[in-house]
Amino acid sequence: SNTQVDDESDNSSYTGNNPTVVTICTDASIALIKTSDVEVDPTTGCSTLAVGDVINYSFSVKNTGNVTLTDVMVSDLVGGVTVSGGPITLAPGEEDTTTFTASYTITQADINAGEFENTAKVVGTTPSNTQVDD
Template identity: 95%
Template structure:
């Protein structure tokens, strides 16, 4: 039995505290392609394979579960997951 109240010392009403949630996520996509710092060009040719890496970070204040990363670029295969952040 808890004697509590948010507006009276003698009351026994529930004290309600609203916890605000903010679910958000950030993603960084990088590749293994080397770029010449002078020309800002690469030496890739048609048919070369590019390996991408995805870094995913929970930027909110709730746990995110079963997160899957996908890429809308044609021909890109994403492996791994689901992840919990």
């Protein structure tokens, strides 16, 4: 009779109309590298910083997962360090080496202690609105 017939697919039956779903596992992760511009004397292993000198930090942030991360921000976990830049979005595998910078001014207490130690943290938001950090 030249009439067309059709049917929507099913995942296990000729009579059903359920979609075939392929689950894709997501792996959200992020990594952070922090470096300073302070030169160290190779013979002594020390720097020659004085009170009022500024340590400048740079950051490399990389999306090491398989989903896009949004609202990526870097913060420093020690008071007195000023971080600037962001927020940014990173696609899977993408690395950013220019957006975030930080600085810290050396105090007499730092010199008395013989070092200034601090740590930074990066946080990003996944498509499912959860956060990942490093």
